[in-house]
Amino acid sequence: MQSFIHIESPNYLRPENLSSPPDWGAVFGNQQPLALEIGCGVGDFMLKTALDHPETNFVAIDFYNKGCWKSCRRIDRHGVGNVRVLRDEARIFVTERIAKGSLSAVYINCPDPWPKKRHRKRRLVNREFVEFLLQYLAPGADFYFATDFDDYGLDVAQMLPEVAGLENQFAPDQYRHEFPGYHLSKYMRKFMAEGKRIYFVHYRAK
Numbered sequence: 001m002q003s004f005i006h007i008e009s010p011n012y013l014r015p016e017n018l019s020s021p022p023d024w025g026a027v028f029g030n031q032q033p034l035a036l037e038i039g040c041g042v043g044d045f046m047l048k049t050a051l052d053h054p055e056t057n058f059v060a061i062d063f064y065n066k067g068c069w070k071s072c073r074r075i076d077r078h079g080v081g082n083v084r085v086l087r088d089e090a091r092i093f094v095t096e097r098i099a100k101g102s103l104s105a106v107y108i109n110c111p112d113p114w115p116k117k118r119h120r121k122r123r124l125v126n127r128e129f130v131e132f133l134l135q136y137l138a139p140g141a142d143f144y145f146a147t148d149f150d151d152y153g154l155d156v157a158q159m160l161p162e163v164a165g166l167e168n169q170f171a172p173d174q175y176r177h178e179f180p181g182y183h184l185s186k187y188m189r190k191f192m193a194e195g196k197r198i199y200f201v202h203y204r205a206k
């Protein structure tokens with residue numbers, strides 16, 4: 001069994017130390033918009049995206065302890081002040097720590113694909129999850145989703161137009177395989193090296 005890594009970082013937050021929801025302005029020491037990455041992995045996407053957007057505060061969550069540790073190390077090493085990392089489950093975190101209508105963006109890159117048919121219901125992103133998340137988006141907030149898995153990409157791309165309150169930023173395309181300006185995550189790069197295409201989806205809350 002993998003041992004649990006104790007994370008010592010000024011940018012690591014423990015959910016149990018936060019109120020419900022916390023005053024994110026006080027956490028970051030400014031009133032910038034708040035964006036969320038769900039399943040940040042090793043934090044490479046978060047670092048690059050946060051460096052591009054110093055005007056936004058980012059919370060990167062993952063329930064993988066080692067990923068949070070690596071993300072913190074990366075963020076700390078670069079002296080980035082607009083990212084906080086948390087180990088938590090997405091639905092629990094959003095319900096407990098985010099005020100409704102407050103997020104300026106949500107990023108979900110390469111969520112676990114659960115390729116076996118009987119496991120598909122374990123997938124994070126489905127209509128129910130998007131409708132749940134939508135309550136927490138501010139008007140004009142961005143929703144980004146990327147996957148290498150054809151069946152997951154197509155399912156999400158076909159489901160999203162049915163969700164009221166979201167506008168497709170790639171219209172008339174439901175998805176694209178290229179997204180200039182959007183950083184590639186570790187998993188995206190790994191899958192592309194294997195010759196797979198990434199499905200990018202970009203919607204905006206009305």
Ligand SMILES: C[S@@+](CC[C@H](N)C(=O)[O-])C[C@H]1O[C@@H](n2cnc3c(N)ncnc32)[C@H](O)[C@@H]1O
Pocket residue numbers: 038039040041042061062063064067088089090091108109110111112124185186187188
């Ligand atoms: C395949 S990895 C992708 C990591 C990264 N986004 C990337 O593209 O390189 C999926 C990550 O999502 C995390 N994850 C999956 N479901 C989650 C959930 N419900 N809440 C929080 N993290 C989750 C996993 O622990 C894992 O680190």
